[in-house]
Amino acid sequence: MATNGRPAASVDPDVALAYKFPEASFAYDERDVALYALGVGACGADAVDDKELHLVHHRDGQRHIKAIPTFVSLFPNKNSNGRGIINVPGIHFDASLLLHGQQYIEIYKPIPSCASVVNKVKVAGLHDKGKATILEIETTTSLKDSGEVLCMNRSTIFLRGAGGFSDSSRPYSYTTYPANQISRISIPNSTPSAVYEDQTQQSQALLYRLSGDYNPLHSDPMVAQVAGFTRPILHGLCTLGFAARAVIKSFCHGDPAAVRNIFGRFLLHVYPGETLVTEMWVDGQRVQYQTKAKERDRAVLSGYVLLKHIPSSLHGRSSDAENGGGRL
Numbered sequence: 256m257a258t259n260g261r262p263a264a265s266v267d268p269d270v271a272l273a274y275k276f277p278e279a280s281f282a283y284d285e286r287d288v289a290l291y292a293l294g295v296g297a298c299g300a301d302a303v304d305d306k307e308l309h310l311v312h313h314r315d316g317q318r319h320i321k322a323i324p325t326f327v328s329l330f331p332n333k334n335s336n337g338r339g340i341i342n343v344p345g346i347h348f349d350a351s352l353l354l355h356g357q358q359y360i361e362i363y364k365p366i367p368s369c370a371s372v373v374n375k376v377k378v379a380g381l382h383d384k385g386k387a388t389i390l391e392i393e394t395t396t397s398l399k400d401s402g403e404v405l406c407m408n409r410s411t412i413f414l415r416g417a418g419g420f421s422d423s424s425r426p427y428s429y430t431t432y433p434a435n436q437i438s439r440i441s442i443p444n445s446t447p448s449a450v451y452e453d454q455t456q457q458s459q460a461l462l463y464r465l466s467g468d469y470n471p472l473h474s475d476p477m478v479a480q481v482a483g484f485t486r487p488i489l490h491g492l493c494t495l496g497f498a499a500r501a502v503i504k505s506f507c508h509g510d511p512a513a514v515r516n517i518f519g520r521f522l523l524h525v526y527p528g529e530t531l532v533t534e535m536w537v538d539g540q541r542v543q544y545q546t547k548a549k550e551r552d553r554a555v556l557s558g559y560v561l562l563k564h565i566p567s568s569l570h571g572r573s574s575d576a577e578n579g580g581g582r583l
């Protein structure tokens with residue numbers, strides 16, 4: 256039954272957790288890798304950017320275009336054109352109220368610039384937050400031929416209006432992974448090691464969606480309004496791509512293969528056209544970051560990027576000046 260013209264929400268955890276997702280196979284190529292890079296702003300300010308041209312072009316005769324690690328965040332969307340992983344039996348919600356809450360990515364192997372791969376998907380978490388239900392979906396992606404595991408994505412979906420399915424004195428909470436795996440982000444009070452500023456384009460979401468996320472929340476003004484926004488908002492994963500680029504440019508000399516894990520919590524929506532300012536703090540191999548929408552001076556994303564190593568020369572200082580793209 257609908258309430259206030261919206262479809263009624265209901266959650267049956269036993270049914271949801273018992274669900275076995277079908278595997279999904281798909282292939283991608285260098286065009287997908289380059290289109291994604293453009294969608295998250297690579298070379299957006301400088302078409303010959305020394306730290307980014309290899310992400311979109313066979314620069315200096317390089318054999319392969321290099322994949323930004325957050326390229327793999329597109330993989331979960333390949334299950335039944337995106338609706339697949341959030342169409343879980345036992346969970347009924349108003350799709351117009353769905354927001355992306357968090358994304359956690361582990362990279363196990365260098366990401367090829369073209370490949371045939373297979374997704375295995377499971378429910379990794381389900382939480383009753385009263386006003387919302389939080390659904391966590393884990394997608395593990397392997398190379399089709401060798402079976403080698405490439406990466407894992409854990410996508411946290413915030414289902415507004417779908418909570419309250421359990422006893423409020425003992426709200427339901429289930430996870431398949433250790434609680435300490437995703438630590439809370441506390442932003443240091445100290446001066447950031449680096450700050451990187453990037454201008455998103457008015458057309459950013461329209462470009463990013465061509466990488467495979469066609470949710471009309473990001474393109475259709477009417478749908479955005481029903482969801483509570485004045486106009487279409489940017490995909491959370493697009494903002495995450497901007498933040499990952501900021502870290503890679505500032506601390507990895509533009510080398511995307513330096514990244515091991517990435518985590519981001521979406522704190523607030525971003526409107527295409529806004530300026531994203533990413534502040535970063537180095538803590539060993541971990542770079543903590545917070546991204547703000549400059550025009551509103553509001554934090555929109557925070558998280559960390561775990562690097563394979565940090566060149567000791569970069570500890571505690573910005574390399575933005577060298578990169579020519581950011582500022583301290």
Ligand SMILES: CCCCCCC/C=C/C(=O)SCCNC(=O)CCNC(=O)[C@H](O)C(C)(C)COP(=O)(O)OP(=O)(O)OC[C@H]1O[C@@H](n2cnc3c(N)ncnc32)[C@H](O)[C@@H]1OP(=O)(O)O
Pocket residue numbers: 331332340341353354355356357384389410411412413470488489490491492520521522523524525
């Ligand atoms: C391929 C799979 C992906 C599918 C996604 C498909 C659709 C994509 C859509 C988008 O890209 S939407 C754009 C990106 N996302 C956003 O813009 C969301 C921005 N964030 C917000 O608007 C808010 O943070 C929120 C999610 C509405 C929550 O704010 P609210 O004020 O309602 O929450 P709180 O009262 O602070 O907390 C309640 C409870 O929930 C936990 N929580 C809060 N925020 C998040 C979050 N972002 N992710 C996960 N969990 C969150 C919070 O910790 C509280 O729990 P307890 O601490 O009380 O246990």
